[in-house]
Amino acid sequence: MDTWRNASLAVTAVALLALTTACGQEKGSASPDGQAVGNAAPAQQPADGGYGSDGGYGSGADAGAAPKQAGQLAVWDSKKLGEVLTDSEGFTLYRFDKDTAEPPASNCEGDCAKAWPAVPAESATAAAGTEASLIGEVTRADGTKQLTVAGWPMYRYAKDTAPGDANGQGVGGTWFASAPDGKKAAVNADGPSGGAEADLAGLSVRKDPELGDVVVDKRGMTVYRFKKDSAWPMKSACTGDCLEKWPVVPPVQKNDVDGVTTKGFVTFNRPDGIQQQSLDCWPVYTFSGDKKPGDTNGQGVGGTWYAVSPDAKLVGAPK
DSSP: OHHHHHHHHHHHHHHHHHHHHHTTOSSOOOOTTSOOOOOOOOOOOOSSTTOOOOOOSSTTOOTTSOOOOOOBOEEEEETTTEEEEEOTTOOBOEEETTSEETTEEOOOOTHHHHHSOBOBOTTOBOOTTSOGGGEEEEEOTTSOEEEEETTEEOBOOTTOOSTTOOTTTTGGGTEEEBOTTSSBOOTTSSSOOSSOOOOOOSEEEEEETTTEEEEEETTSOBOEEETTOEETTEEOOOOTHHHHHSOBOOOOOGGGBSSSOOTTOOEEEOTTSOEEEEETTEEOBOOTTOOSTTOOTTTTGGGTEEEBOTTSOBSSOOO
């Protein structure tokens, strides 16, 4: 009898521990369905002036390799970024905020040019359906001719190793994929971007130039957590008038998530009858003070509200 009682108590303890671990522990844990879920690492600002890491372009390229010709440019309709300009092989073309378009000038040399190879102007032709008059060239410091679009020098990124990659988007807060008209092909960029607004997932990741990777909802609006909430037991301290300033993120289907952890991905049935999405069992919100995608006006408000990282942590909160 004692053996049976001890075994029963052990099973109960293990079950309770598993439930506790699954709901709201900041340290690594299994998801509610028992499957381990990998967490995306927050973006780190590069320590090289916003150039990104060095290395050759693509797989196995080296600094001495001949620059890849652009050929017939094309337009790629990216789900996240709208219309993106690519070379003839489908590799994303980028522009650098530290360059100038009037007059055209490149400020990416040395190690920067290893990470961001200049696109040669020779043989480059406009993408179908775009204005050929936007295509031009600028003479670099080494005498080579670099492709420009609407005056902006064009680059590839060393860490894009396959057509359709856009790993350079937002690096250092200065590098952005180019739209067909030379503007920033970013859904969340300020002002006209030249790219159509993307059909975002219910929850996805945006690379903010100051905060790094943050979670956004299907409208591209920044998602926040409230430090006064708790994950175990799951509880929201934002009620009444608070919810007018900090609307809840409504329930999201688990298969409608892109790049965000699904650990502790459950619907919180609030006492006021509202259903709210949670990440790692933490209730999540948006902010009424954010007027457009890319705004982060709720960051640090009252020392209690912070944007959410892809692994459901508070972004930029004091230790």
